[in-house]
Amino acid sequence: MDQPINPRFTARRRTTIALVVTAVLASVCLAAWGLNRAVGASVAADSVTIATVRAGGIANTINASGIVIPVHEEQVASPIQSRVGKVHARLGQQVQTGDLLLELDNRSVVLAIDNIREQLALQENRIVALTQELDQKRKQLASAIELLQLDLQDTRVKLGRYQTLRKAGGVSAEDLLTAELNVQRNEISLRQQQELIEDSRRATSTNIDGARLQKNILNKQLQEQQQLLAQTAVRAPFTGMLSALLADEGASVAIGQMLARVSEPNNYKVEASLSDFHARALDPGQAVLVEQGNVKLRGVVQTILPEIQNGTVKLLVVLDEPHHAMLRNKLRVEVNIITAQKNHTLLVDAGPAFNGRGPQDVFVVRDGVARKTVLDIGAGDGKAVEILTGARAGDRLITSDTSRYKDRDSVRIDN
Known part of the structure; x- marks a missing residue:
């Protein structure tokens, strides 16, 4: 149941x-x-970039952007506040030293020169007048001194006579004292007049010296204005190409404003700009490789400019071939600053798979499978990177972006 x-x-x-x-x-x-x-997942072989590890040499470089500039270039600035009167040249023209480029309106300078010349004439007249005044005073005082000398001589004779008569009792003591005082009075007056001549001479000489000093100052001002007048005719400072010109007749210009720029033709250097992060790695004399298209030019760092603006440091590069036909003013180029050189090391083409220096996860391709491997990455020149450890010559590495597979240990490569 x-x-x-x-x-x-x-x-x-x-x-x-x-x-x-x-x-x-x-x-x-x-x-x-x-x-x-x-x-792992599979990827098509043509969707990734695979490069082979090889032996060779590499230069550790810092990449910078550069612009070609003339070795010798001068700007001509406006010496006065004025306006453009007449233009005699055209932009891009080849000019010779002293060629007239343009003329500024010089009426204000001419007026200033005329005013200074009038002041100079006034000072000349003042010097003449003071000299005549001094001579006239000297003559007047000399005449007065001659009269005082006669008076003094007369009072001395009278005093001598009174002294003789006093011994004989012919004059009173009071009369003798009066004669003595008259002599002393005339001596004092004569001395005062003589001192007055010297005082007048010193005072008038001081005024004349002041007028001459003012005349010298005016002469210097006249020279300055005459130089400004000459500079209103703007001329080429040296033989070269006119690379900039203020060609608008009637345009207002300020003091110091650039009127023209003359550049030396077919002789160039490079001004490079890069992040100030690399500033400590830069030194004058470092080798540089300048590239533009397929053209590569060698040079060296000449000067590292001390000022850093907006996180950017600038340096000047002199070229081994400054007259190369490829070079043009303001041409943009790629600048590779070589900070170190290594030979007989392992290299692989650079790519997004590499991120600076140090240990990194990189996929190594063997037998149709890409396996994640830790490689120690060293120097790089923008086109290749150095492999310190983790791979050997002949290994094939994925150099393209592998961020999609960062969580996988391996990926199949399908042909």
């Missing part, structure tokens, strides 16, 4: 089956995940 199944047994059986099913499913998922990690 059949007995009913115990509910507790049925519940236990269901729980057991559920646990078994869960375990099986977990095992399947784990196996799938392990297979995925072991085998």
